[in-house]
Amino acid sequence: MNRDKFTVDWVVLDIEGTIMPTSGVHVVLYDYARPRLGPWIDANPDDPVVAAAVAEVRADAGLPESASTADVVAVLHGWMDADRKATPLKSLQGLIWQHGYAHGDLVSEYFPDVVPRLREWHAAGVPLAIFSSGSVAGQIASFSSTTEGDLTGLFRHHFDTVNAGPKREAASYAAIAEGLGGPAPDRILFFSDVPAELDAAAEAGWHTVGLARAGEPYADADFGSHTVVGSLAEVEVARA
Known part of the structure; x- marks a missing residue:
């Protein structure tokens, strides 16, 4: 050769x-993170990475500071659907994937x-x-x-x-x-x-x-x- x-x-x-493979990210990893975004945000309100990501999503999407987790997650899901390389989305996904790999859910x-x-x-x-x-x-x-x-x-x-x-x-x-x-x-x-x-x-x-x-x-x-x-x-x- x-x-x-x-x-x-x-x-x-x-x-x-x-x-x-792209499918390893867009199918396996995205599908793992999608239903866990809301629960992760609610379970980790004092995590500075989570708090910063949520604040950035609200600011980027023009949501009020009082916007609910459901409102934030709706924006995140929209970004995932558009394959937008948004930093707060990547930060939250990274935390969720880190947990998934550590617990054997992801390989x-x-x-x-x-x-x-x-x-x-x-x-x-x-x-x-x-x-x-x-x-x-x-x-x-x-x-x-x-x-x-x-x-x-x-x-x-x-x-x-x-x-x-x-x-x-x-x-x-x-x-x-x-x-x-x-x-x-x-x-x-x-x-x-x-x-x-x-x-x-x-x-x-x-x-x-x-x-x-x-x-x-x-x-x-x-x-x-x-x-x-x-x-x-x-x-x-x-x-x-």
Whole structure:
């Protein structure tokens, strides 16, 4: 097999559609969180993360401070239906998913090529990081309970829309580079299935690889000048 080759200081990966099937998020995880949002908010009114998220939902949706949990949940469900990457929604989902993984209700499953490749790169000394719209807490929880065991040790850093910024803005990738210790932008390789995210990373000076996986939403997308592969097995990465 001919492989695209990169020599870099860091590999940063998206999750949904890149290393995990979209259905694993939109069906399994969303369906788990949806009925639990209201009960979770009511059961944890003094949790600062929950309180901040609820306040942000009310403010964003123009609801009064007296708006009920049901009103807040209706907004959250609407955002889920629209697949809106709203920070308060991601924060609440992350807490619920964290609980689900910890109690064995949820187990992550990745594309078959993913875990062997990540373990290979990790063993070769290539530092790995994640950039996903899902919260950092949710990311770590998902990697802690998988069909391949606990994978949290593979990753050195996790980034989301809170500690980095929107995934389709170049400034977010500059912020991540700083969080990684300030490597030269062209020493970072980013994997995603979304062309707009790859465009933003490339604008920040990163190397990019698009994942066009059969059956996924962006399988037939126009990836422009980005390197495009069907699996991680098609890419060879070495530490600079």
